[in-house]
Structure formats: structure tokens, C-alpha cells
Amino acid sequence: MSSLELGLIGNSRTCALIDRQASIVWWCYPYFDGDPICCSLLQNEEQAQRHGQVAVQLEGATSSEQYYERNSAILVTRFRDEAGNGIEVLDFAPRFHQHGRTFAPAMLVRIVRRLSGRPRIMLKVRPAIDYGTERASIRCGANHISYHGSGQSLRLTTDASISSVMDERPFFLHESITLLMGPDETVDGSAHDVGRSFYEKTLSYWHHWVRNLHIPFEWQDVVIRAAITLKLNAFEDTGAIVAAVTTSIPEAPNSQRNWDYRFCWLRDAYFVVNALNSLGATTTMEHYLDYILNIIADTRDAPLQPVYGIRREAELHESVAPALAGYRGMGPVRVGNLAYFQVQNDVFGEAILASTQAFFDTRLERPAGKHMFADLERLGEQAIRSYNVPDAGLWELRGTKRVHTFSSMMCWAACHRLGCIARKLGLTDREQYWFGHAETIHREICDKAWNPELGSFVATFGGDQLDASLLLMAEFQFLDANDPRFAATVETIEKHLRRGEFLLRYDEEDDFGRPETAFLVCTLWWILALAQMGHKERAREQFAHVLTKCNHLGLLSEDVATDTGEQWGNFPQTYSMVGLIQCAARLSIRWDKAYNS
Known part of the structure; x- marks a missing residue:
């Protein structure tokens, strides 16, 4: 088997x-x-x-x-x-x-x-x-x-x-x-x-x-294995980064949640670039910038897709491979991914966030300047037009469109980071322009995504469902980690989405019923949030538990069964490996404190 x-x-x-x-x-x-x-x-x-x-x-x-x-x-x-x-x-x-x-x-x-x-x-x-x-x-x-x-x-x-x-x-x-x-x-x-x-x-x-990685004092082997795995998921010829190297390993047994992940999601790629940057491995970012800038040039003013092929293919038509029975006989085996034509408004933010360090990192051979800024501003304008427009969201719901809080937050991040870049470039008028739009989006999210009955931010404007991606509000600097609204949101998400030692993405009916397994990176986002709020010992305990679910070589898939601990979903999953790096870096003892008695 x-x-x-x-x-x-x-x-x-x-x-x-x-x-x-x-x-x-x-x-x-x-x-x-x-x-x-x-x-x-x-x-x-x-x-x-x-x-x-x-x-x-x-x-x-x-x-x-x-x-x-x-x-x-x-x-x-x-x-x-x-x-x-x-x-x-x-x-x-x-x-x-x-x-x-x-x-x-x-x-x-x-x-x-x-x-x-x-x-x-x-x-x-x-x-x-x-x-x-x-x-x-x-x-x-x-x-x-x-x-x-x-x-x-x-x-x-x-x-x-x-x-x-x-x-x-x-x-x-x-x-x-x-x-x-x-x-x-x-x-x-x-x-x-x-x-x-x-x-x-x-x-x-x-x-x-x-030898050139900047690793934390603790969990060095975990971080090194995760970093190598991320490096292997980058297609160096074009700079694309695939979400995983497999297709159609089910998210849960007999769930039909079988997807082809051998493509470059702009969202996932940002997280990979950010994790490798944190370790000093910036070459992947430089190659990915070539990939994303070429896509921007390809699309001109057309909407940015959430996912592209590794050679920048825009159309990823989905079909079924009938000769393959599927993982443990659990088909279908899909080739291609229909997410390419979905509207996912968070992608503008992730494309800009993946590029931001290039404007500030003086180590780079080709630091970014005004020409790249002009390219990114085109994405920012799309973010302004899209932040309160219904979309499929980062969880790629195929049957419904709503105004997703995470998508809106990433549109805010697009404008906010463009403001930071403009300030770095000395473009005062553009700095004011982008920070102004960021403030407008921020106000609307705080007004429409806060549910007073739950005392929490929620998945959609005016909604009442929780979404684990909101655990990233402090990570993206949308809220301060000490903001009581963030603490309340983390507590509410934990109350409603926690299953044992893991978190679900959400707990509502979607196109395939209710999710049955925990999305591993959501648990790692929860650990990051706990650490940011000062609950470091609790975060370390949760992280230690996640590490027990790695396979014998230190690799993680996308999902885990909350009752058995068995891994499910495409493998190895870049999201999950990114989360290991982020948590280890956040929770480790500092090198300069490691030898204190």
C-alpha cells in the first residue's frame, strides 16, 4: 500500500x-x-x-x-x-x-x-x-x-x-x-x-x-531539511516555484479533494521566497522576480491569475488520467488545475510582498529600482479595484464567491508595501498615494470583517465563519500582535477550529462537504501567532508536537488526520515546510544567548 x-x-x-x-x-x-x-x-x-x-x-x-x-x-x-x-x-x-x-x-x-x-x-x-x-x-x-x-x-x-x-x-x-x-x-x-x-x-x-544558510540555534536539522526541500521545488529555468511535486494525493481519504499541485501559485511562492530570504538564500527570490515580472509583462493590464505553469503557461486545463487508479485507489488523478481561471484577489499582495526585499537588500546583484516599482504599481492599482470584490479566496472555493477578509488584507498589504518602497525610492507623492489607499482599505476591513457577536475578525465581510488565515494578521503587520482584537481573533479561531493539537482551515460546508483533515500550515500559523503574543512556551510545545508528524526524513505533506496523525495531501508541501522554518526561527534560543548558564 x-x-x-x-x-x-x-x-x-x-x-x-x-x-x-x-x-x-x-x-x-x-x-x-x-x-x-x-x-x-x-x-x-x-x-x-x-x-x-x-x-x-x-x-x-x-x-x-x-x-x-x-x-x-x-x-x-x-x-x-x-x-x-x-x-x-x-x-x-x-x-x-x-x-x-x-x-x-x-x-x-x-x-x-x-x-x-x-x-x-x-x-x-x-x-x-x-x-x-x-x-x-x-x-x-x-x-x-x-x-x-x-x-x-x-x-x-x-x-x-x-x-x-x-x-x-x-x-x-x-x-x-x-x-x-x-x-x-x-x-x-x-x-x-x-x-x-x-x-x-x-x-x-x-x-x-x-553552509551559507543563516539558521537558528535550535532545530537546525529541521530547518536545513526544509530549506533544501524548498530549493528542490524551485524550477530554476524560469524561476517558478511549485506548490508540491505531486498530483492528486487526497486531502482526506475518499474525499475527491485531489488536485494537481505541480504549478506555481503566486501565494505559495511568496511564502517560499520569504522563508528562504530569512535564511539568507536570496537567489531563489531573484529568479522568482524574473518569473513574476515576465508574467506581469505577459498579462499587461489583464487580471493576475492565482497560478501559472512553470514556463508561465496561463491555461492549465484540468483533465483526469484514467489509467491511474489514484493514491491507495482513491482517484481521480487530475492533470492541470482549474484554479487558473478563478478570481483570487490576494495575489496582488503576494506578488508585491515577494518583490519588496529586492528594493531594500543591498547584497543583491540586481537591486530593484523605479522600473520595477512602476511594474508593481500596476498590480497595486488592481488591488485598489479588487479589495472589496467577491472572489474564491485563498482556499479556492469553486462554488461560491464572497469578499474574503484575507484577500482584502493582502490588497492592503500590496498598497502598504508600495508605500514603503516609494519612501525608499524618495517618491513622496507615490508614498502618500499608496499609504492613503492602504489606510482606506484598513478601515473598511476593520469595519466590515469584525463580528461583534463573536468578538473576532471573520472569514468574509459581514460573515460569521472563522478562517485560519486570519492568524497572519500580525505577521503581515495589519494588526499589532498586542492588539486586543488580534488576541480575541486567535482565541476564537482556536476555540472553533482546533481539533486535538491541530487546526482546520475552516469548518463550514464547501464544494466537497466539510473538511476532514487539518491543513498543517494553519497549525504552524497558530504557533507563530502564539509566539507573537508572548506565549512562547506554549508555542514551543505545539511545535514539538507538529514535528512528531514529520516522516522519517523530516518531510511534511499538506494535511494531517487529526485522529491518527497520518499525513495526507500532496507531498512534500512547500507551505508546510515554510511553516517549519518560520516557527523554528521564531521560537529558537538566540545564538548569542545559547551558551548562557
């Missing part, structure tokens, strides 16, 4: 998920949004036996362990059999600097090493095509196998016996074998030498990248 006990490998161009048995169960090729040539994560057992996986199997294996090489995106899976024979599988996607640029091909490398005894292994390489419809066709060479279908070609270059791979026959592993899986091109050198070189250079790259 499929589970989310998975590891993520990647290189900001391609990525894959690998289970505890060293099977590649999800790999979209060549890029994040491509055809999943490994798709057993979303297949039933019968389908997975035919095609859709790449596996290494130790005969008679009785135990396994899995971990990442320290401070890297290189995954290690070890097996032992009853006789003590053992193997080690190293999985990674090459990424390192070469010839003045970053080398990150759409390639995965597997190095299988003998650890002890005389292990006997079998290799299964069964790429699928057309979302699990059929097995790829095969052509064989002297030291490689090519797989073809649907206009794509994958080459496996290896120093293992080609016939053993083709026939899936077991063989003794004497020292090591290497599998290079990527474009159908000749590899310059032996598989062993290339694999070893790529491994050493990739390990060095990640060690260097991590």
Missing part, C-alpha cells in the same frame, strides 16, 4: 520520490510538470507490476533504513538480508557548478554498493508513458537502454549487465553498479566514473549551499 514515507531528490530541474524500499515511485520527466514515467505512487498493485517504477531489490531483504547524506539532497537506502548480506543505494539528481554555470540536467543517478557479504540483487526499470497508460518501448545498446514514448526519450546508461536489466534477472553484486537515467544522449565517460564524479560534486554543492 502506498504511503508518504518517501524521500525527495532533485536539482531544481527534475525531482523524484523514493520509498523505503528504494523504489522510485514518482518521477515526472523531464521536468516537474511532465509525464510521470515513474507513477506507482498513484497506481494499484496490478498496475504497478506492469510499469511505472524503477526499483532495486535485495533478495531476501529483512531490514532497511533510509536517510539523507548530511546537509544534502542525496538519499541513502540500506538493506540487509537474513545472512547479513547488505547493500546501499545512493539516489540523487546532479547539481553543481561547472564552466561558470550551474549544471543540473534532467537526470537521476543511482549508485548501488555492496556493504557486506555476497548480496544478490535485481533491477527493475519499467518507465510508463501517457500517465500510466502503457510501458515505454525499448531499444538496447552496448551499455545503455533507451525508453521511448509520447515524444520523450529516456536513456539508462549503466555498468550493470544489460541483459540482467532487460530480463530482470537477479545477480550477485560484487562491488558497485551505477545507473545514469536521463536524456537520450551519449555519456562522456564510464557510468562508474561519471556517477562517482557527479556524486562528489553534488555533495560538495549542497554542503556549500547549506
Whole structure:
């Protein structure tokens, strides 16, 4: 049965998920949004036996362990059999600097090493095509196998016996074998030498990248793993950042809440950029600014969409992949996402917030100036026109439109940050203009989104339902953390949305009924709010509980079952990993206080 006990490998161009048995169960090729040539994560057992996986199997294996090489995106899976024979599988996607640029091909490398005894292994390489419809066709060479279908070609270059791979026959592993899986091109050198070189250079790259992170004193491993995971979700070619690398893992069992997250939501991307910026990893922001500014140029004065493809595609038509049964048989498996044509008025704020640091950070090679400000002002004008207009909201309700408080607050944030930028640029008239509009929006939110009966801000203007996103009011500086209205809102949300140690997004009927699982980042927002209000010890206790729900490699999905603690939803989810970074940074002992007695 499929589970989310998975590891993520990647290189900001391609990525894959690998289970505890060293099977590649999800790999979209060549890029994040491509055809999943490994798709057993979303297949039933019968389908997975035919095609859709790449596996290494130790005969008679009785135990396994899995971990990442320290401070890297290189995954290690070890097996032992009853006789003590053992193997080690190293999985990674090459990424390192070469010839003045970053080398990150759409390639995965597997190095299988003998650890002890005389292990006997079998290799299964069964790429699928057309979302699990059929097995790829095969052509064989002297030291490689090519797989073809649907206009794509994958080459496996290896120093293992080609016939053993083709026939899936077991063989003794004497020292090591290497599998290079990527474009159908000749590899310059032996598989062993290339694999070893790529491994050493990739390990060095990640060690260097991590060494430059500004991490908190406590929960260092948590933060490092989250930061690497966010880095892997960024598509470096365009600067896009995907919400997750999977599609259609249900938010809850048999809920039909199955969505394709392999696209760039402007909202989610802002949170990723903000989290990595806080660690000093600003390159992702610089690439993302290219992405968002090109989208602004593409749209001209048309409304900004909430989500785009990784190559800035505007239309993300949604369909169902009939050949895939779904995670644990819980379909449908969706390809594309209809959220692209929704109205979500918060996106103007998130696009501007993601860009704001570029005007103030003097470390950047290309600091932002008046030209970028003019581009962002176009978004600000849309925010002014949209802040009190009904929309689908950040939870992307498909059947209803209302004036959502969070969307209005983000329109306020758009105007407020433009005022701050104008002040930095010495544009006094624009500073007054934007702060003036921010004040107008602020007043209306305080008037129309406050429910006196509940004594709390609520999800929609004039409404009576709660929304966990309101926990961010202090984070976005809409309210001071000491404002009694914020404290009252946090208390009311906790009272109505808390389930055990977690929070729901909301608790009302939507297009699919009532939410059944807790949205993990909402719990992390709650922890941030508690810390901001001075309840640090309580926040630390709640954070410690959330950490127990990470999988064995420190990764989180989108949702968690409040009764069992099982992870659900697309995986790994950038929102959740961002929340881990934010909470650790907010709650950790300061470095300069860490050694006090």
C-alpha cells in the first residue's frame, strides 16, 4: 500500500520520490510538470507490476533504513538480508557548478554498493508513458537502454549487465553498479566514473549551499531539511516555484479533494521566497522576480491569475488520467488545475510582498529600482479595484464567491508595501498615494470583517465563519500582535477550529462537504501567532508536537488526520515546510544567548 514515507531528490530541474524500499515511485520527466514515467505512487498493485517504477531489490531483504547524506539532497537506502548480506543505494539528481554555470540536467543517478557479504540483487526499470497508460518501448545498446514514448526519450546508461536489466534477472553484486537515467544522449565517460564524479560534486554543492544558510540555534536539522526541500521545488529555468511535486494525493481519504499541485501559485511562492530570504538564500527570490515580472509583462493590464505553469503557461486545463487508479485507489488523478481561471484577489499582495526585499537588500546583484516599482504599481492599482470584490479566496472555493477578509488584507498589504518602497525610492507623492489607499482599505476591513457577536475578525465581510488565515494578521503587520482584537481573533479561531493539537482551515460546508483533515500550515500559523503574543512556551510545545508528524526524513505533506496523525495531501508541501522554518526561527534560543548558564 502506498504511503508518504518517501524521500525527495532533485536539482531544481527534475525531482523524484523514493520509498523505503528504494523504489522510485514518482518521477515526472523531464521536468516537474511532465509525464510521470515513474507513477506507482498513484497506481494499484496490478498496475504497478506492469510499469511505472524503477526499483532495486535485495533478495531476501529483512531490514532497511533510509536517510539523507548530511546537509544534502542525496538519499541513502540500506538493506540487509537474513545472512547479513547488505547493500546501499545512493539516489540523487546532479547539481553543481561547472564552466561558470550551474549544471543540473534532467537526470537521476543511482549508485548501488555492496556493504557486506555476497548480496544478490535485481533491477527493475519499467518507465510508463501517457500517465500510466502503457510501458515505454525499448531499444538496447552496448551499455545503455533507451525508453521511448509520447515524444520523450529516456536513456539508462549503466555498468550493470544489460541483459540482467532487460530480463530482470537477479545477480550477485560484487562491488558497485551505477545507473545514469536521463536524456537520450551519449555519456562522456564510464557510468562508474561519471556517477562517482557527479556524486562528489553534488555533495560538495549542497554542503556549500547549506553552509551559507543563516539558521537558528535550535532545530537546525529541521530547518536545513526544509530549506533544501524548498530549493528542490524551485524550477530554476524560469524561476517558478511549485506548490508540491505531486498530483492528486487526497486531502482526506475518499474525499475527491485531489488536485494537481505541480504549478506555481503566486501565494505559495511568496511564502517560499520569504522563508528562504530569512535564511539568507536570496537567489531563489531573484529568479522568482524574473518569473513574476515576465508574467506581469505577459498579462499587461489583464487580471493576475492565482497560478501559472512553470514556463508561465496561463491555461492549465484540468483533465483526469484514467489509467491511474489514484493514491491507495482513491482517484481521480487530475492533470492541470482549474484554479487558473478563478478570481483570487490576494495575489496582488503576494506578488508585491515577494518583490519588496529586492528594493531594500543591498547584497543583491540586481537591486530593484523605479522600473520595477512602476511594474508593481500596476498590480497595486488592481488591488485598489479588487479589495472589496467577491472572489474564491485563498482556499479556492469553486462554488461560491464572497469578499474574503484575507484577500482584502493582502490588497492592503500590496498598497502598504508600495508605500514603503516609494519612501525608499524618495517618491513622496507615490508614498502618500499608496499609504492613503492602504489606510482606506484598513478601515473598511476593520469595519466590515469584525463580528461583534463573536468578538473576532471573520472569514468574509459581514460573515460569521472563522478562517485560519486570519492568524497572519500580525505577521503581515495589519494588526499589532498586542492588539486586543488580534488576541480575541486567535482565541476564537482556536476555540472553533482546533481539533486535538491541530487546526482546520475552516469548518463550514464547501464544494466537497466539510473538511476532514487539518491543513498543517494553519497549525504552524497558530504557533507563530502564539509566539507573537508572548506565549512562547506554549508555542514551543505545539511545535514539538507538529514535528512528531514529520516522516522519517523530516518531510511534511499538506494535511494531517487529526485522529491518527497520518499525513495526507500532496507531498512534500512547500507551505508546510515554510511553516517549519518560520516557527523554528521564531521560537529558537538566540545564538548569542545559547551558551548562557
